[in-house]
Amino acid sequence: MQINSPNFKARSTAEIANTGLQKALVRTRPRFPAARAAAVEKLPEFEQLRDIGRDIKNHTLANLDFYLETWERNVLNAGGHVHWASTAEDARKIVLDICQRVGAKTVTKGKSMISEELSINEHLEKHGITPVETDLGEYILQIRKEAPSHIIAPAFHLNREDWEESFRKVHTDLPADRTFNERRDILIEARTRLREKFLAADVGITGANFLIAETGSNVIVTNEGNGDLTQTLPKVHIVLASIEKVVPTLEDACNMLRLLARSATGQDMSVYTTFSTGARRPGDLDGPEEYHVVVVDNGRSAMIGTEFQEMLRCIRCAACMNHCPVYQTVGGHSYGWVYPGPMGSVLTPSLIGVDKAGHLPNASTFCGKCESVCPVKIPLPKLMRHWREREFERHLQPMGVRTNLALWAFVAKRPGLYRLATRIAAKGLALLAGRKGRFSSLPFAGGWTKGRELPAPEGDTFFARYAKQQRGEA
Amino acid sequence: MSRDAIFSAIRRGLRRGELPADQTLGLYARLNAHPRHLIPARSRLPHPQQVDLFLRNLEKEFGTYNRVMRARDVPAAIADYLASQNLPTEMAIAPHPELRAIDWSSRPMITLREGRAEASDLVAVQHGYAAIAETGTLMLPASPQRPTTLNLLCDTEIVVLRASRVVGAMEEAWDMLRYEREGMVAGNFLPRNVMFVTGPSRSADIESTLELGAHGPRRLHVVLIDDTAG
Numbered sequence: 001m002q003i004n005s006p007n008f009k010a011r012s013t014a015e016i017a018n019t020g021l022q023k024a025l026v027r028t029r030p031r032f033p034a035a036r037a038a039a040v041e042k043l044p045e046f047e048q049l050r051d052i053g054r055d056i057k058n059h060t061l062a063n064l065d066f067y068l069e070t071w072e073r074n075v076l077n078a079g080g081h082v083h084w085a086s087t088a089e090d091a092r093k094i095v096l097d098i099c100q101r102v103g104a105k106t107v108t109k110g111k112s113m114i115s116e117e118l119s120i121n122e123h124l125e126k127h128g129i130t131p132v133e134t135d136l137g138e139y140i141l142q143i144r145k146e147a148p149s150h151i152i153a154p155a156f157h158l159n160r161e162d163w164e165e166s167f168r169k170v171h172t173d174l175p176a177d178r179t180f181n182e183r184r185d186i187l188i189e190a191r192t193r194l195r196e197k198f199l200a201a202d203v204g205i206t207g208a209n210f211l212i213a214e215t216g217s218n219v220i221v222t223n224e225g226n227g228d229l230t231q232t233l234p235k236v237h238i239v240l241a242s243i244e245k246v247v248p249t250l251e252d253a254c255n256m257l258r259l260l261a262r263s264a265t266g267q268d269m270s271v272y273t274t275f276s277t278g279a280r281r282p283g284d285l286d287g288p289e290e291y292h293v294v295v296v297d298n299g300r301s302a303m304i305g306t307e308f309q310e311m312l313r314c315i316r317c318a319a320c321m322n323h324c325p326v327y328q329t330v331g332g333h334s335y336g337w338v339y340p341g342p343m344g345s346v347l348t349p350s351l352i353g354v355d356k357a358g359h360l361p362n363a364s365t366f367c368g369k370c371e372s373v374c375p376v377k378i379p380l381p382k383l384m385r386h387w388r389e390r391e392f393e394r395h396l397q398p399m400g401v402r403t404n405l406a407l408w409a410f411v412a413k414r415p416g417l418y419r420l421a422t423r424i425a426a427k428g429l430a431l432l433a434g435r436k437g438r439f440s441s442l443p444f445a446g447g448w449t450k451g452r453e454l455p456a457p458e459g460d461t462f463f464a465r466y467a468k469q470q471r472g473e474a
Numbered sequence: 475m476s477r478d479a480i481f482s483a484i485r486r487g488l489r490r491g492e493l494p495a496d497q498t499l500g501l502y503a504r505l506n507a508h509p510r511h512l513i514p515a516r517s518r519l520p521h522p523q524q525v526d527l528f529l530r531n532l533e534k535e536f537g538t539y540n541r542v543m544r545a546r547d548v549p550a551a552i553a554d555y556l557a558s559q560n561l562p563t564e565m566a567i568a569p570h571p572e573l574r575a576i577d578w579s580s581r582p583m584i585t586l587r588e589g590r591a592e593a594s595d596l597v598a599v600q601h602g603y604a605a606i607a608e609t610g611t612l613m614l615p616a617s618p619q620r621p622t623t624l625n626l627l628c629d630t631e632i633v634v635l636r637a638s639r640v641v642g643a644m645e646e647a648w649d650m651l652r653y654e655r656e657g658m659v660a661g662n663f664l665p666r667n668v669m670f671v672t673g674p675s676r677s678a679d680i681e682s683t684l685e686l687g688a689h690g691p692r693r694l695h696v697v698l699i700d701d702t703a704g
Contacts, residue, residue: 024681024682027681031682043516045514049511049512062488063493063497064488065481065485065488066493070505074662084476084477084480085476086480087476090476134689136677136679136680136688137677137679140679153682156679156682160680160681183680183681183683183685184685186680187687187688191687191688191689194689195593198689199593214508215662217664223675223678224675224677224679224689224690225626225690226689228622228625228626228690229626229627229689231667232623232667243480243484248501248504248505248508249504249508250508250645250648251509251645251648254643254645255511258514265678268531268672269609269611269670270672271672271690272669272670272690274667274669275664276667277662277665277666278662284616285590285618285621285623286622286623287616297476297483301480301483301484302483302487305486305489
């Protein structure tokens with residue numbers, strides 16, 4: 001996918017003024033947190049399950065080579081094929097080679113963020129193969145040539161009128177004057193159209209929520225059933241999975257599954273949770289004849305052993321973005337690449353470079369909500385702070401920011417000077433503000449006062465009041 | 475070679491070479507023991523209550539059911555359900571011995587075709603392997619007797635399940651499969667695919683609002699045979 005992360009500031013400013021997105025945000029904002037909270041309340045053990053989930057992932061990452069080798073051996077024993085891809089380019093080539101070898105014309109696709117990361121669709125199209133996204137949200141985005149704005153609700157930013165307009169534009173064989181009385185009519189039209197695609201496809205490509213070392217399986221989780229139709233009907237099933245998806249055993253997967261759906265949509269369990277192991281067996285009446293897994297690194301192995309290793313625990317539930325005040329204001333497209341929200345603000349600089357994605361870890365209030373809802377307890381604010389430090393060390397910020405930070409640091413490291421400066425500033429500002437007690441414009445604070453007034457300090461500084469209180473005067 | 479590059483990068487990150495043999499043995503021991511983690515208390519119940527919990531959760535997830543006393547009551551239960559929903563009585567049915575053992579001639583209106591589901595089939599009858607009370611989930615491992623397409627292609631999926639196959643948690647459902655298939659199957663005990671199904675297909679992709687019947691079945695109906703009563 002094209003990288004637009006360097007333009008975060010301009011994109012987020014535009015998105016705040018995007019009435020369609022803001023309408024969608026108002027609608028969606030309360031829903032995911034309420035659903036998650038209700039699901040968690042009904043499961044008193046949830047906090048313990050989070051600790052176990054974190055520990056399972058940490059154990060797996062500490063022995064990642066062993067578990068990947070074990071997983072690979074078990075895939076091969078089950079008659080599957082494993083392909084290793086260091087880079088996105090390697091992965092694209094492997095997928096294209098398989099599709100070309102079997103003479104594929106159309107390829108159905110289950111929802112997969114790694115497929116976005118690898119730009120699989122563009123590559124197949126360039127070589128005359130038609131990819132068809134089958135997740136309802138991904139399908140409309142493919143029609144509209146848009147990127148997903150959320151990792152589990154990719155088209156939440158669209159409104160009904162957008163769906164209707166797009167369907168009229170591409171489903172031209174249907175009567176132009178048909179009516180969409182309710183959302184259901186949109187769904188039925190998509191179901192009918194995509195059913196034809198499922199039946200005609202030569203290859204099905206899905207992602208993987210987990211790989212199971214013990215059995216050589218991959219797991220996908222969907223509510224629509226599109227992933228299962230994608231991997232069951234065509235003669236070839238290709239799984240795209242990144243290296244950190246592996247967990248040791250089925251029992252480990254059980255724990256992760258108890259966390260995943262609750263953190264994502266507030267369901268106890270997604271509608272379809274499917275463990276696939278190899279290709280069609282003797283006597284089976286359905287299922288693919290070939291089963292391939294493309295294991296993708298694309299920058300992840302370089303995170304191991306660094307302070308960002310913890311990010312590799314992520315199970316892509318989207319709880320962090322569902323609870324993030326920044327994401328919930330600027331939407332997913334602002335972030336400019338595949339992964340938005342707090343998890344994206346940590347992962348994106350790791351995968352495409354902090355020079356391109358430096359704005360992302362800065363776009364946080366550090367309220368800590370993301371960490372508090374993360375099912376595997378990734379310390380997202382801490383990791384974003386690490387990226388800010390790296391950005392500063394590498395002199396990637398503009399000169400003005402660095403000068404002001406240096407000036408602030410100089411004063412902050414000298415307590416006497418700091419107290420004097422804050423006392424003067426507090427008194428001075430109070431005096432300047434006069435009886436109104438607020439500023440509607442102030443030099444160097446235009447960014448704030450353009451949208452709202454700045455309240456003037458009242459009375460003493462914190463230090464002065466604290467000292468007074470200690471003396472028992474307050 | 476990507477494979478070598480990936481493994482060396484991982485080991486470089488972990489600041490070690492290949493794992494020493496004693497540590498590898500420890501990891502194999504964990505794989506072989508595949509220890510359970512915490513199982514939530516909600517499904518730790520006597521079996522009859524687990525069955526009730528399964529049915530409650532199935533309904534919460536928009537599934538429906540009826541309970542029958544004997545296997546021979548299944549055709550009538552299915553016919554009644556289809557009539558109540560104004561559905562046709564032609565069905566694709568799993569070629570499973572337990573379903574074959576049922577005398578379907580008691581309901582001559584029902585037309586059965588054994589095998590996988592085809593695009594034109596509207597109703598599927600599947601054999602339920604096990605069910606999980608904790609979440610209201612059906613466990614449907616693929617086999618020649620239990621084709622996967624029956625779970626996916628038809629508008630209506632009917633699953634015939636024996637009450638004795640209801641367990642509390644997913645871990646217990648896996649144990650059932652391990653116990654019944656390990657040794658029987660060389661190497662890996664898992665069939666090509668194991669589907670866990672919790673209610674009918676759905677989507678909230680249009681305006682974050684839930685609609686049933688996305689790509690899979692619009693209706694999921696369980697006929698539960700009470701084979702535990704005695």
